[in-house]
Amino acid sequence: MSSCSVGIRDVAREAGVSVTTVSHVLNEVPSARISAETREKVRTTAARLGYGPNRVARALRSRRSGVLGLVVEDVATTPHAGRIILGAEQAARARGYTLMIVPIPGPAGAGAGPETGRARWETGFESLQTGVESLLGRQVDGILYSASCQRVVQASVNLGRVPAVLVDAVAADGSFPAVVADEYNGAGAAVDALLAAGHTRIGFLNSADGNPSPHRRFQGFQEALKRTGVRGASGAVETASPDASGGYAAARTVLAARNPPSALLCCNDRMAMGAYRAAAELGLSIPGDLSVVGFGDEELIADNLHPGLTSVALPEHEMGAWAANCLINGIESAAADAGANQLTGVPAPALLACRLVARGSVGAPGTGMPQR
Amino acid sequence: MSSCSVGIRDVAREAGVSVTTVSHVLNEVPSARISAETREKVRTTAARLGYGPNRVARALRSRRSGVLGLVVEDVATTPHAGRIILGAEQAARARGYTLMIVPIPGPAGAGAGPETGRARWETGFESLQTGVESLLGRQVDGILYSASCQRVVQASVNLGRVPAVLVDAVAADGSFPAVVADEYNGAGAAVDALLAAGHTRIGFLNSADGNPSPHRRFQGFQEALKRTGVRGASGAVETASPDASGGYAAARTVLAARNPPSALLCCNDRMAMGAYRAAAELGLSIPGDLSVVGFGDEELIADNLHPGLTSVALPEHEMGAWAANCLINGIESAAADAGANQLTGVPAPALLACRLVARGSVGAPGTGMPQR
DNA sequence: CTGAAAGCGCTTACAG
DNA sequence: CTGAAAGCGCTTACAG
Numbered sequence: 001m002s003s004c005s006v007g008i009r010d011v012a013r014e015a016g017v018s019v020t021t022v023s024h025v026l027n028e029v030p031s032a033r034i035s036a037e038t039r040e041k042v043r044t045t046a047a048r049l050g051y052g053p054n055r056v057a058r059a060l061r062s063r064r065s066g067v068l069g070l071v072v073e074d075v076a077t078t079p080h081a082g083r084i085i086l087g088a089e090q091a092a093r094a095r096g097y098t099l100m101i102v103p104i105p106g107p108a109g110a111g112a113g114p115e116t117g118r119a120r121w122e123t124g125f126e127s128l129q130t131g132v133e134s135l136l137g138r139q140v141d142g143i144l145y146s147a148s149c150q151r152v153v154q155a156s157v158n159l160g161r162v163p164a165v166l167v168d169a170v171a172a173d174g175s176f177p178a179v180v181a182d183e184y185n186g187a188g189a190a191v192d193a194l195l196a197a198g199h200t201r202i203g204f205l206n207s208a209d210g211n212p213s214p215h216r217r218f219q220g221f222q223e224a225l226k227r228t229g230v231r232g233a234s235g236a237v238e239t240a241s242p243d244a245s246g247g248y249a250a251a252r253t254v255l256a257a258r259n260p261p262s263a264l265l266c267c268n269d270r271m272a273m274g275a276y277r278a279a280a281e282l283g284l285s286i287p288g289d290l291s292v293v294g295f296g297d298e299e300l301i302a303d304n305l306h307p308g309l310t311s312v313a314l315p316e317h318e319m320g321a322w323a324a325n326c327l328i329n330g331i332e333s334a335a336a337d338a339g340a341n342q343l344t345g346v347p348a349p350a351l352l353a354c355r356l357v358a359r360g361s362v363g364a365p366g367t368g369m370p371q372r
Numbered sequence: 373m374s375s376c377s378v379g380i381r382d383v384a385r386e387a388g389v390s391v392t393t394v395s396h397v398l399n400e401v402p403s404a405r406i407s408a409e410t411r412e413k414v415r416t417t418a419a420r421l422g423y424g425p426n427r428v429a430r431a432l433r434s435r436r437s438g439v440l441g442l443v444v445e446d447v448a449t450t451p452h453a454g455r456i457i458l459g460a461e462q463a464a465r466a467r468g469y470t471l472m473i474v475p476i477p478g479p480a481g482a483g484a485g486p487e488t489g490r491a492r493w494e495t496g497f498e499s500l501q502t503g504v505e506s507l508l509g510r511q512v513d514g515i516l517y518s519a520s521c522q523r524v525v526q527a528s529v530n531l532g533r534v535p536a537v538l539v540d541a542v543a544a545d546g547s548f549p550a551v552v553a554d555e556y557n558g559a560g561a562a563v564d565a566l567l568a569a570g571h572t573r574i575g576f577l578n579s580a581d582g583n584p585s586p587h588r589r590f591q592g593f594q595e596a597l598k599r600t601g602v603r604g605a606s607g608a609v610e611t612a613s614p615d616a617s618g619g620y621a622a623a624r625t626v627l628a629a630r631n632p633p634s635a636l637l638c639c640n641d642r643m644a645m646g647a648y649r650a651a652a653e654l655g656l657s658i659p660g661d662l663s664v665v666g667f668g669d670e671e672l673i674a675d676n677l678h679p680g681l682t683s684v685a686l687p688e689h690e691m692g693a694w695a696a697n698c699l700i701n702g703i704e705s706a707a708a709d710a711g712a713n714q715l716t717g718v719p720a721p722a723l724l725a726c727r728l729v730a731r732g733s734v735g736a737p738g739t740g741m742p743q744r
Numbered sequence: 745c746t747g748a749a750a751g752c753g754c755t756t757a758c759a760g
Numbered sequence: 761c762t763g764a765a766a767g768c769g770c771t772t773a774c775a776g
Contacts, residue, residue: 007753018763023755033761056431056511057753060768065428067472067510076454076689078672082447086475098510100439101473103458138439138470139428244676270676277678280652300450300672304616304642306649317448379769390747395771405745429769432752 006049015045022046026053059139064335068092068327069135069143070099071128074106078298080316084146084167087320095328100140102131107151128157136160142327145169146320149211150180163330165323168316170212170349177330178349179322183213183295186312186354187220187265188227190293193310193356194263195228198364199291203236203254203261205247205271214242214267217295221265236261240271247274255282255290262290262365269294269301272309272361287363297357308359315352322350378421387417394418398425431511436707440464440699441507441515442471443500446478450670452688456518456539459692467700472512474503479523500529508532514699517541518692521583522552535702537695540688542584542721549702550721551694555585555667558684558726559592559637560599562665565682565728566635567600570736571663575608575626575633577619577643586614586639589667593637608633612643619646627654627662634662634737641666641673644681644733659735669729680731687724694722 008026012019017038024032025042045051059065070088075081081103089099104127128145135143142162147153147169154172166178194202204221207214218237238253240246247266251274254261266272272294276286284290286307294302297313380398384391389410396404397414417423431437442460447453453475461471476499500517507515514534519525519541526544538550566574576593579586590609610625612618619638623646626633638644644666648658656662658679666674669685 008755009753019754020756020763020765021761024762027755029755035761038761052505052509054432054511054753055509056428056437057768058755059428060426060432060770061753061755063768076451076458078451079448079454082449082451082454082475085473086448089473089475093506098506099473101457101461101471103454103461133424134465134470137424137427139426244678248678270672273676274678298672300642300670301676304645304673306616306620306646380771381769391770392747392749392772393745396746399771401771407745410745426769429752430771432754433769433771435752 006051011046011049011051015041065139065141066097067100067140068097069140070101071131072103072146075103080148083316084320087317088144088324091321091324104128104131132160141331144323144327149213163327165327167319167323177326179319180349181314182351182353183216184220187217188224189356190265190312191221191224197362199263201261202263205250205264205266206239207242207267208239209242217267242268243270244274247271248278251275251278265293268296269298269311273301276305287361291362307361310359310361311357313355313357318352378423383418383421383423387413437511437513438469439472439512440469441512442473443503444475444518447475452520455688456692459689460516460696463693463696476500476503504532513703516695516699521585535699537699539691539695549698551691552721553686554723554725555588556592559589560596561728562637562684563593563596569734571635573633574635577622577636577638578609578611579614579639580611581614589639614640615642616646619643620650623647623650637665640668641670641683645673648677659733663734679733682731682733683729685727685729690724
């Protein structure tokens with residue numbers, strides 16, 4: 001297809017019309033009155049020549065690049081960012097846009113890794129601003145900023161004078177549209193599934209990372225229990241580091257109580273992985289003696305644990321797509337009414353539903369049925 | 373900084389020089405003879421005005437966009453792709469280039485996931501070609517194609533008339549430069565570490581996925597044993613699905629042998645995770661009774677297993693960076709000698725060293741020292 | 745040492 | 761219904 005050298009003027013010459021006409025028919029300009037015959041001729045000629053528009057030239061002239069900047073944290077540590085990228089890219093492509101990606105370190109500042117021998121990355125804030133500058137210089141039409149755990153981004157970040165949308169993050173001052181997962185109800189759904197399986201004593205392994213997400217999850221957990229009038233949350237909550245060792249320690253503590261829970265909701269799948277180990281050490285089979293539900297649906301963990309870990313999936317794909325569509329709407333409406341070039345009337349962050357992915361770690365309580 | 377509206381002509385007017393001069397000093401054009409005084413004036417004026425070049429205009433005129441297309445498989449399943457993106461992006465940025473990313477489904481064709489309600493993705497081949505077309509229309513200067521497991525890409529793929537480089541993949545006919553991990557020696561290093569710890573009977577859990585990578589790893593394993601004159605590979609090799617259940621089954625088989633190995637090298641970390649479970653069921657502590665080494669250094673698994681899994685890390689970051697640099701070299705040399713616009717003299721795929729990441733799963737054999 | 749002018753490939757008023 | 765012309769913001773021969 002698109003042989004480098006064939007341009008709009010080649011099509012025009014070949015079809016015996018002006019470049020204006022070619023541009024009009026290929027872009028389906030509404031105001032252009034062109035005979036069906038001419039349209040057809042132009043189209044077939046363009047196809048025959050393998051014409052593809054030069055988006056760079058178009059961008060320069062129309063002042064619209066059709067490129068969305070995506071500043072994304074932690075692209076190399078978990079699949080979280082990758083899923084968001086995928087959702088955003090598909091939505092953008094469906095509307096004729098392309099993504100330009102700038103990975104930056106997350107707040108932990110993990111960065112390039114010691115093996116590279118390179119200097120440490122700049123801090124997150126610096127590289128965010130650097131990334132935005134570079135994106136703006138490339139004339140992106142808008143910017144997506146993807147973080148995690150619903151992190152609060154400071155009002156001081158400058159995402160430029162183009163429209164911008166936050167993914168899995170919220171603006172401290174609400175100055176940007178944002179989309180996050182409805183983790184509150186996600187946790188509620190997990191509790192409901194556990195209640196439906198017959199559990200009445202349900203423990204919660206909370207994360208100590210201080211992010212908004214674990215807090216939402218814990219609230220959802222508490223409210224779901226309260227709603228159904230089941231007592232059991234009391235005393236069965238432990239907070240620990242958000243990894244397997246934290247989950248292990250928390251689970252050991254919770255399960256050592258006088259009247260231990262028969263099910264555990266964990267703040268993430270790594271903690272759940274620790275809970276599995278605690279259960280194994282205590283001779284508790286899953287789900288025979290203990291049901292476990294994780295959060296995040298990290299397939300690498302959830303699919304490879306035995307039994308598979310039932311987990312609350314974050315709608316990362318949908319969040320990416322929602323954000324891209326929201327951004328494009330902002331871009332195109334700003335183009336329509338030449339007045340505001342910012343998204344206006346920013347509402348509260350959009351909440352997208354979580355989904356409970358059932359694997360094998362939830363069962364009826366107290367059957368004591370030994371595994372395998 | 374870069375206020376949208378300030379252009380080269382604003383700088384020129386303000387500094388009292390021509391746009392030609394501004395362009396020359398800001399781009400440090402070698403052939404331009406300009407007084408130090410004028411240079412200084414232009415630079416300060418540009419800085420004062422917050423001038424930033426419009427890369428789109430520059431791209432149109434100079435026929436060089438400064439954008440690298442990155443077609444990347446499986447961005448949402450494991451961190452493999454993310455690490456490659458990170459390496460490529462840093463190397464590209466260091467040389468003034470930006471990445472334009474097109475995620476495509478891997479050969480497994482996992483795709484968008486059922487939760488989206490969208491149509492299934494096209495097959496990998498279609499979306500590869502679609503992605504390349506779109507990148508070419510955006511005037512990228514070159515294309516990076518990132519796969520995994522050293523997959524062989526068919527000669528029929530059309531990466532356009534721009535330079536292209538393969539990452540963790542090789543061209544069937546050697547028509548593209550490529551970079552892969554030296555997994556042969558990576559496996560060798562793992563065996564060496566095990567031998568150094570005193571093991572003489574080492575099992576290998578092979579992956580049944582048929583990709584080149586597991587094959588290289590197995591060869592490296594065999595040769596390393598042969599090299600040291602230690603027998604033990606024989607009979608202690610099992611092939612299974614490349615996940616935890618495969619690893620579990622293979623480990624059970626291998627460990628049930630008459631003279632079971634005291635150490636296991638696993639084709640990936642998921643299989644190693646299965647081996648942990650097998651060991652636990654058999655009452656074998658790690659590393660007291662059994663040492664385990666994984667492959668891939670998936671931190672989500674390796675860091676959260678107990679004890680931490682020693683694993684052979686793939687140099688993904690370096691592969692991404694190597695590929696980006698190789699591509700940019702090709703682009704810039706093609707620009708220099710206006711003759712060839714393809715990378716010429718394509719050598720064998722570059723091999724980048726793996727690194728053994730020691731955690732806690734390797735110890736001296738037969739100590740039988742109980743865990744914790 | 746410096747600048748006037750052409751032109752990259754398109755889109756967009758505007759004129760007929 | 762169709763086309764001639766200007767111009768997006770730069771870079772690049774080329775002339776002085």
